[in-house]
Amino acid sequence: MKHTADDFRAALPVMLRPTTYLPTLDLTLANMTTPQAVAQLLAPGRRRAFFVNAHCANVMESDRQYAAALRCADMLLPDGVGVSLAARMTGQRLTANLNGTDLIPALLVQAAREGRGVFLFGGTPGTADLAARNLIRAIPHLRITGTRDGFAGAQDDAAVIADINASGADIVLVALGVPVQEIWLHRNAHLLNASLTLGVGAALDFYAGNVSRAPAWLRRARSEWIWRLAQEPRRLAKRYLLGNATFLARSAIRAVRHAPRAAVFRRTLDITVSASALVALAPLCALTAIAIKMDSRGPVFFRQTRVGRDGVPFQMLKFRSMGQDAEARRAALLATSDREGVCFKSRNDPRVTRVGRFIRRFSIDELPQILNVLRGEMSIVGPRPALPSEVAAYPARAYGRLAVKPGITGLWQVSGRADIGFDRMIDMDLAYAASRTLILDLILIAMTFRAVLSGRGAH
Incomplete structure (x- = not known):
């Protein structure tokens, strides 16, 4: 019988913690499989979670509010090959690439099974509505309790909070982009009745069909950034080319500095x-x-x-x-x-x-x-x-x-x-x-x- 990672990680004792502190980022990240991450996100209690990639780490260097939001989150999910390489620089290894566009559908499938309501907040006008329709078609019994765009619909925090709470949502996906979504949740999540709040970046654009995903083989190689760069070179060149190089150089310096x-x-x-x-x-x-x-x-x-x-x-x-x-x-x-x-x-x-x-x-x-x-x-x-x-x-x-x-x-x-x-x-x-x-x-x-x-x- 061939064993999968889930088979034996489920058998490991609690003493092997499903988190890893990365001195190269000065953050503690979830170190688990996608099914384990979904289970932890939906576990009883209130939880605020964000995804962290190389771009996030670069933004954190110059934005104190964003850095505080990340450090106060209940779960930080590693996203992309850059974070994985930063871990390896200190001899650590992350179990999985917990990127939002793959993890969120798995999360919503389980949420539908449990009858949990989901609110979509963010994106250009119409994006959240289109994403909701596509997700409902793709995931049986998924219950979207409401949507709100990230432009005119995001101008009044009190109105947004009232709308989300009135919807009865258990899960709120906030797609305002880094670092706005994290700072917004850091400031307002305690006012929401939802048990899970999650910053999801451009995920709603993917689900709405505004942005196409890379081929599966490129995603498996953790190189979806190349596909994104090819689609939007003028907007993303600085982030991916200069940003990734800066992130890896900074991580290498910190790895040497922090390593015994x-x-x-x-x-x-x-x-x-x-x-x-x-x-x-x-x-x-x-x-x-x-x-x-x-x-x-x-x-x-x-x-x-x-x-x-x-x-x-x-x-x-x-x-x-x-x-x-x-x-x-x-x-x-x-x-x-x-x-x-x-x-x-x-x-x-x-x-x-x-x-x-x-x-x-x-x-x-x-x-x-x-x-x-x-x-x-x-x-x-x-x-x-x-x-x-x-x-x-x-x-x-x-x-x-x-x-x-x-x-x-x-x-x-x-x-x-x-x-x-x-x-x-x-x-x-x-x-x-x-x-x-x-x-x-x-x-x-x-x-x-x-x-x-x-x-x-x-x-």
């Missing part, structure tokens, strides 16, 4: 070692790829969802050492595991190919994880990244190993690998997480060569 010195050195070590290894081992990787293709059908690389630091999922890379049906056969082989506890290991695993046994013996199958290190998802040294199903079955104390980035090598790997039982592996990983130093990392890297040559526990 050991973290900077550790990331430098990761990049230096992994980049050097990638160049030095390129011929071996090429030969391995050829051998895999000649030995069995299937792709050269094996991609699998693993659990990273703080429970954030990522796609781990390996050279494929098993047949194509390995995942389908795993459940039937669990009883043959040579290791006690959660993690499955079998010395005589029938799924392993001939080439697979060789590359596993010398840990060659792990080499593609150099790319995971360069991307910031793994470190050279750290606990091995676990499967979602394994994390879901962890005893409480084992979650401590998720406090640091997973690694290619580590204390467990140089001490016997699969010959080490699960409980002892956890003890080693917790000890490393509590006392890791750069000197210890260098020692473990050096010991890895001996462990690889001995092949102890490699199967």
Whole structure:
């Protein structure tokens, strides 16, 4: 069975908080999947939420009122690749791109199921009305309780508040643009009866059809800004070209300034070692790829969802050492595991190919994880990244190993690998997480060569 991010994040304990503080923005952002964000936005209680992207961060630098509005919000939702890159600069990883044009429809679908009324406020005259009609057609049972434009209809705050309250709306979507909508809600949300107020920027223009969305493949690549720039180059060139560059430069400076010195050195070590290894081992990787293709059908690389630091999922890379049906056969082989506890290991695993046994013996199958290190998802040294199903079955104390980035090598790997039982592996990983130093990392890297040559526990 293939596990999704939602499957295992739902199984993680409350101790793994669904928020992340980004020193590069000096803001705490929601760090969760879209379904989790929708559930939290609609949870009991009153809530004010805003989306944050690179442009928002730039505006915040010069607008104190806007900055105060963001910091007083109940939820800040990360929007766009710029914010994701800013997180990675400090070794963090955001679970999802919670942009408004994708999240709001999901929110409204759930609101319709719960019978909640929605008020649309903002946009040019007629935009909110057209957006309402389109949303009602697209979402069964959605109840729009009222609309109001963001021009003449927004001139009198008292009239707007009275209109919204009279409509009986549970949710208010405010589309006045950044920073006006955030400042308006910061000043007036407490006067509204609605339980959820949300600043949504240009979302109503999308739903009304005034602005077309980028193709799905471009959205998946988090590059919708390129599409927007192509549509409105004169208006958006400064925001996207100069603004994005300014944001990333500022984020990089703050990342270095705020990062603990050991973290900077550790990331430098990761990049230096992994980049050097990638160049030095390129011929071996090429030969391995050829051998895999000649030995069995299937792709050269094996991609699998693993659990990273703080429970954030990522796609781990390996050279494929098993047949194509390995995942389908795993459940039937669990009883043959040579290791006690959660993690499955079998010395005589029938799924392993001939080439697979060789590359596993010398840990060659792990080499593609150099790319995971360069991307910031793994470190050279750290606990091995676990499967979602394994994390879901962890005893409480084992979650401590998720406090640091997973690694290619580590204390467990140089001490016997699969010959080490699960409980002892956890003890080693917790000890490393509590006392890791750069000197210890260098020692473990050096010991890895001996462990690889001995092949102890490699199967």
